[in-house]
Amino acid sequence: MQHRWDIFCKVIDNFGDIGVCWRLARQLTQEHRQVVRLWVDDLISFARIAPDLDPHHQRQVVQGVDIYQWHPAFAEVAPADVVIEAFACDLPEAYVTAMSQQTKPPVWINLEYLSAEPWVMQFHGLPSPHPRFSLTKTCFFPGFAPGTGGLLREKGLVVQRNAFDAAAEQAFLQRKKLPARKSGEIRISLFCYADAPVEKLIQVLTLSSIPILLIVPQGEATESIAAFLKNEISQSESQFSQGALTVQIIPFMEQTDYDQLLWSCDVNFVRGEDSFVRAQWAINPFVWNIYPQTDDAHWKKLDAFLDLYTINMPLEMAVAVRDMWHSWNGKYEMNQHIWMNFLRFHQSMQRHNKNWVSQLFKQDDLATSLVQFVGNRL
Ligand code: TRH
Numbered sequence: 001m002q003h004r005w006d007i008f009c010k011v012i013d014n015f016g017d018i019g020v021c022w023r024l025a026r027q028l029t030q031e032h033r034q035v036v037r038l039w040v041d042d043l044i045s046f047a048r049i050a051p052d053l054d055p056h057h058q059r060q061v062v063q064g065v066d067i068y069q070w071h072p073a074f075a076e077v078a079p080a081d082v083v084i085e086a087f088a089c090d091l092p093e094a095y096v097t098a099m100s101q102q103t104k105p106p107v108w109i110n111l112e113y114l115s116a117e118p119w120v121m122q123f124h125g126l127p128s129p130h131p132r133f134s135l136t137k138t139c140f141f142p143g144f145a146p147g148t149g150g151l152l153r154e155k156g157l158v159v160q161r162n163a164f165d166a167a168a169e170q171a172f173l174q175r176k177k178l179p180a181r182k183s184g185e186i187r188i189s190l191f192c193y194a195d196a197p198v199e200k201l202i203q204v205l206t207l208s209s210i211p212i213l214l215i216v217p218q219g220e221a222t223e224s225i226a227a228f229l230k231n232e233i234s235q236s237e238s239q240f241s242q243g244a245l246t247v248q249i250i251p252f253m254e255q256t257d258y259d260q261l262l263w264s265c266d267v268n269f270v271r272g273e274d275s276f277v278r279a280q281w282a283i284n285p286f287v288w289n290i291y292p293q294t295d296d297a298h299w300k301k302l303d304a305f306l307d308l309y310t311i312n313m314p315l316e317m318a319v320a321v322r323d324m325w326h327s328w329n330g331k332y333e334m335n336q337h338i339w340m341n342f343l344r345f346h347q348s349m350q351r352h353n354k355n356w357v358s359q360l361f362k363q364d365d366l367a368t369s370l371v372q373f374v375g376n377r378l
Helices: 016-030 041-050 093-100 119-123 156-165 166-175 198-206 220-228 255-264 274-282 297-309 315-328 336-344 348-360 365-373
Strands: 002-011 035-040 058-064 067-070 082-086 107-111 128-129 136-140 186-190 213-218 239-242 247-250 267-271 284-291
Touching: 002 016, 002 156, 016 035, 016 041, 016 067, 016 082, 016 255, 016 365, 041 067, 058 156, 058 297, 107 365, 128 336, 136 365, 166 255, 186 198, 186 255, 198 213, 198 247, 198 336, 213 220, 213 255, 220 247, 255 274, 267 274, 274 284, 284 315, 297 315, 315 336, 315 348
Parallel strands: 002 035, 002 082, 035 067, 082 107, 107 136, 186 213, 186 267, 213 247, 267 284
Antiparallel strands: 058 067, 128 136, 239 247
């Protein structure tokens, strides 16, 4: 059944919040034929991952999604049938009041951050009554295990991923002005936070006995690389080499192109939430830079995922993954041994990742879970 949805998104500091909301909005519109309004407070950040969007327009339709600039002075609007408050972003007071005045109150969902921690299963779907109005908000947790809301995954993803053969890869590389593959070369994509040990990684990669191409979309990592190599990277595209390593700085890509970059690289360094999930769909070995939290809560989150992800791995491989991820997140210093030991398992890790992904596919995707949840309530 078709319903009207309002998704509210505040861009906190990065691209993850809008990355998730944008994917969800498109999926609800295109796959589930829902009518979606997406309210976003920062259209400039949004336009970096969706270049079709004009950040100067207060309202526009992109890929079937009705996008609105969300201003602090929120104009009166009639609430939709379903209201998604992404990552506890706090709905405008006037909007909540209007929700409470509907004859049939909207289904109100707080879409939470992704975590593999076991408590998520207990909290997923819990109602939270509003203190003043007769409205109930439900906490909806994405997750990796049955009993959670699942992960964002488009219907056509497998078909698209499988169709990405050598010719499609070549076409992608040409379109993005990336060098063609050299035989025996390892390709790595790098997306991480400012405090990831990028200099250490570069030192280690330059010592490789096989050529390495490190592809870095512009951002925090490019600044660290420039600082480390004392090389001014002022233009949007740049390439430089040291030892076996060639670093290619590329412009930040459109979200769907970034997916293809992940498919085309042998190893992907990803971060946060959305790129971390996309790296899993890409099958290739990946290293996660988790979003750092002040109280160190991210370590529990990182280890909870590692526990799940490595459960069926041979012990040696699981240790190699854990060492690489822990050192990349600063638990101890990364060195060549850790990197080489991780790389040693490349092929078997790809096989493992295929199984991991098949297991995740047994669960409904997040958009489908939301549509089902809503369908039972409206
Ligand atoms: O940008 P992030 O660090 O976002 C984070 C996390 O979501 C974190 O949980 C949250 O608390 C914090 O923001 C506020 O990393 P993430 O989640 O991977 O989001 C990046 C998005 O940017 C993702 O949708 C992929 C997209 N992207 C592109 O579209 N083009 C690119 O070139 C790159 C590198 C990424």
